[in-house]
Amino acid sequence: MTTLQPSAPPADLPAGSVLSVRGLRKDFTLHTIDGRVVEALHGVDLDVAPGEHVALAGTSGAGKSTLLRCVYRTYLAGGGHIWFRTAAGDLVDVAALPDATVADLRGHEIGYVSQFLKAQPRRSVLTTVASAGTARGMARDAAREAAAAALRQVGIAEHLWDMHATVLSGGQKQRVNIAAGTIAPPRLLLLDEPVSALDPANRSAVLDLIARLERTGTAVLSVFHDLDAIERLATRVVVLGGGRVLASGPPEQILRDSSLPLEVAR
Amino acid sequence: MSTATVAPPAWALKVEGLGRIYGDPSPESVPGTGPESGTVISPATGAVVAAWDVGFEVAPGEALGIIGESGSGKSTVMRCIAGDEDATTGTINLRGVGDGTVDVRTLDPSARRGLRLHQLSAVYQDPAAGLNLDVTAGGNIADPLTAVGWRHYGRIRERAASLLRRVEVPLDRMDDLVRTFSGGMRQRVQIAKALANDPPVLLLDEPTTGLDASVAAGVLDLLRELLEETGVAAVVVSHDFAVIDLLTRRVLVMQHGRVVESGLTDQLLEDPQHPYSQQLVAAARG
Amino acid sequence: MNDQLTARLAGPPPQPGIFDELSKREIRRAMLSGIAIPGYQVPFGSREMPVARGWGSGGLQATLSLVGEDSRLKVIDQGEDAGVNASNLRRLVVSHVGCEEETDTRHADIIQSRHRIPEQPLRDGQVLVLQVPGAEPLAGIVRDMDEQRRMHAEADYAKMWVRLYEDVVHNGLITAAAGYPVLVEGRYIMTPSPIPRWDVPKLDRSEAITVLSAGREKRIFAVPPHTSVVPLTFEDRPFEVEHTPGAACRLCGSADTYIVQEPAADGRFTTWVCSDTDFCRRRRTGDAPAPAQPVQGETA
Known part of the structure; x- marks a missing residue:
């Protein structure tokens, strides 16, 4: 069993950051394949402030999704710290918190939106989105209103709202998913290719929705498979390569730096 | 003697150091058993160490999974909590009993059985273990109700009907013997019976194993809704990662009577650490 | 030495007959236990009697x-003093003990019965002995003793309640x-002898002692005086006794008796x-006291 040792946060963390990753390491030991070790992250440092949208860039296999999943604790960090500042102002190390505490944080303060909707069975589209709001403390009526607005925004036609979310198409599910994930924005939102399956029009609507999060003070850490989305949304780009941070800076500077290994998809 | 009031714990169920040995219960039986030894049979005494050093907490509204193959000890743990059998060692506390200060293993057998009325319910893989098949669906639900003092026929029927409606058993089957029900329908009646007195803790032992896939999916959907609505603290024992994934937030992996890994359910599925967990996940992924 | 002690404990030499003093004493002890724990079935060593088990x-x-x-x-x-079984049992006891035969309920000290409790309310000092063919109220519900x-x-x-629910x-x-199953003093469920429902309320807070004895099952239980005996029923299903509207005894005209x-x-x-x-x-x-109130219901 993995023992997680709590330790005190270092004094030099940026005062305003919601997320401060320090020395994050991750590798995978594949016991079913003769104990082969696959290395993923080799000591990543990263900060995200409220209202900031940090996009991760880099080639496939650079560790972008791995980093997101470590922050969400879907992957267990192999070393280093993931400092998260809670709404109550406490700095906690997500890499070392008990499972139950992480589960509570996920419910209230850290959101994760992937391209896959894990919808409750037999629950209508509107309820799926609204209950994401009530789960984060919105009043029932306000949540339904916000859900309706979010669904309109991402182009889910009203006649679909009463249907079970599980019967929707892949693209529709993805949009419901992003609507649910953003209706009551958490302090930290992790976006893992949330627009990958969308046609241009819907993609644009969803990107607009994400762009608005900036105003709510939500800190966003994202992975997009196209540089266009990054350019449009990110306030800062962090380039990963070989499990390390290669560069960090404003998108207009980073995305034009031809020396950096970026996924080419424009 | 301290009489200071202590706030009730955050957990609804806490298990510590739970062990169950069939045969010689002395400490000599434990060495040489467990995952490293690859067996639950003590080389020294021949005793079966079915479960050892199992511990966890479950909060209200939370569902904890226990996964492992048959013989891993997961059902033994559940039966020890349910009181179907007595553990060899360890403590079991319920928040509803003395604000969590009482190890329910120290209660006399009668009081221990009484816990099944108000404090915890169990749903078994085999509906015949939790139901009387020769009694109607309503009568099976009347059992826990009358046990806690319901004496009004009309109100018993109202309550039974509302529970059956909740688990989606057609009300025109309420007065039919459970023996005439399909497997999935029997399981729904068993769930309704388990929820009759709104227990704070619910134990589910392979609740959908043995049902056809489509029937199992319906029962799982129902369970997931119920777990979310009722705020019950649930322990879900299953060999099936699909069940654990759908119903639980955290999970323990058991092998040869020991917990080899514990974690958030998605983490266990995406990034299992222990070789046995990886093997289980790989097998589940086909 | 031991033989002498046993003989002393046994008291005077037994009368020639069917029942020795030690056995009687054991049964009295069982009855006292039963009285101390109303409704609780006390096991006893049932002896061979010159009547078949199941026949009283x-x-x-x-x-x-x-x-x-x-006595x-x-x-x-x-309900009949002159029935064949009643007469034989009464004669058997009288010839064995030399007590007095009685048919008037008011004057009897001990009343043995199987199917009825007399209409005349019993008084302080009387003992009603009921012959019980099946002592265990749970027998038809769970098999394991x-x-x-x-x-x-x-x-x-x-x-038991599920059984009643299913019945309804x-x-x-x-x-x-x-x-009919009853709850005695809020604690034990008991089956009386096969008396009709009509007689069940007579057990409640009776002045007399009721002793119930099952020879075949070797159990004795009892209801002491002034003890609550409540027929099991649901709050919204009142307990009802047998009643045939318009029917009355062709001999005495009573409609308030069984x-x-x-x-x-x-x-x-x-x-x-x-x-x-x-x-x-x-x-x-x-x-006998006249009917408490005019007969209700019209003649059929």
Whole structure:
């Protein structure tokens, strides 16, 4: 069993950051394949402030999704710290918190939106989105209103709202998913290719929705498979390569730096 | 003697150091058993160490999974909590009993059985273990109700009907013997019976194993809704990662009577650490 | 030495007959235990009696343990003092003990019965001995006797209530007739002897002691005076006793007693008589209290 040792946060963390990753390491030991070790992250440092949208860039296999999943604790960090500042102002190390505490944080303060909707069975589209709001403390009526607005925004036609979310198409599910994930924005939102399956029009609507999060003070850490989305949304780009941070800076500077290994998809 | 009031714990169920040995219960039986030894049979005494050093907490509204193959000890743990059998060692506390200060293993057998009325319910893989098949669906639900003092026929029927409606058993089957029900329908009646007195803790032992896939999916959907609505603290024992994934937030992996890994359910599925967990996940992924 | 001690403990040499003093003493101890724990079934060593088990051997042993030479004994079968079984049992005890035969309920010290409790309310000092063919109320519900004992010990009677619930579901009412299950002093569920529902309320807060004895099952239980005996039923399904609107005893005219059908001259079951022959006789001679209130319901 993995023992997680709590330790005190270092004094030099940026005062305003919601997320401060320090020395994050991750590798995978594949016991079913003769104990082969696959290395993923080799000591990543990263900060995200409220209202900031940090996009991760880099080639496939650079560790972008791995980093997101470590922050969400879907992957267990192999070393280093993931400092998260809670709404109550406490700095906690997500890499070392008990499972139950992480589960509570996920419910209230850290959101994760992937391209896959894990919808409750037999629950209508509107309820799926609204209950994401009530789960984060919105009043029932306000949540339904916000859900309706979010669904309109991402182009889910009203006649679909009463249907079970599980019967929707892949693209529709993805949009419901992003609507649910953003209706009551958490302090930290992790976006893992949330627009990958969308046609241009819907993609644009969803990107607009994400762009608005900036105003709510939500800190966003994202992975997009196209540089266009990054350019449009990110306030800062962090380039990963070989499990390390290669560069960090404003998108207009980073995305034009031809020396950096970026996924080419424009 | 301290009489200071202590706030009730955050957990609804806490298990510590739970062990169950069939045969010689002395400490000599434990060495040489467990995952490293690859067996639950003590080389020294021949005793079966079915479960050892199992511990966890479950909060209200939370569902904890226990996964492992048959013989891993997961059902033994559940039966020890349910009181179907007595553990060899360890403590079991319920928040509803003395604000969590009482190890329910120290209660006399009668009081221990009484816990099944108000404090915890169990749903078994085999509906015949939790139901009387020769009694109607309503009568099976009347059992826990009358046990806690319901004496009004009309109100018993109202309550039974509302529970059956909740688990989606057609009300025109309420007065039919459970023996005439399909497997999935029997399981729904068993769930309704388990929820009759709104227990704070619910134990589910392979609740959908043995049902056809489509029937199992319906029962799982129902369970997931119920777990979310009722705020019950649930322990879900299953060999099936699909069940654990759908119903639980955290999970323990058991092998040869020991917990080899514990974690958030998605983490266990995406990034299992222990070789046995990886093997289980790989097998589940086909 | 031991033989002498045993003989001393046994008291005076046993009268020639069917029951020794040690056995009587054991049964009296069992009765006292039963009285101390109302409704609880006390095991006892049932002896061979000159009647077949199931024919009142339990009641006979209880009666033999209680009667003295100056006791007045009434024995009834289906309410009748003159029935064949009643007469034989009464004669057996009288010839064995030398006590007095009695048919008037008011004057009897001990009343042995199986199917009825006399209409005349029992008084302080009387003992009603009921012959019980099936002592265990849970017998038809769970088979395992250890489990039956556990259920009694923990007052875990949900399965009995489920039985009653199922009865109402299938039949619209609780069909239990003879030996209707009762709760004694809020604790033990008990089956009386096969008395009709009509007689069940007479057990409640009775002035007399009721001793119930099952010879075949070797169990004795009791209801002491002033003890609550409540028939099991749902709050919204009141307990009802047998009643045939318009029917009355053709001999004494009573409609407030337990009456039974008898074959009329033409062979059809259309006429009714009191089951309690002693009370019926007294009604006819004006020696019994009149009906408490006018007979309700119109003649059919």
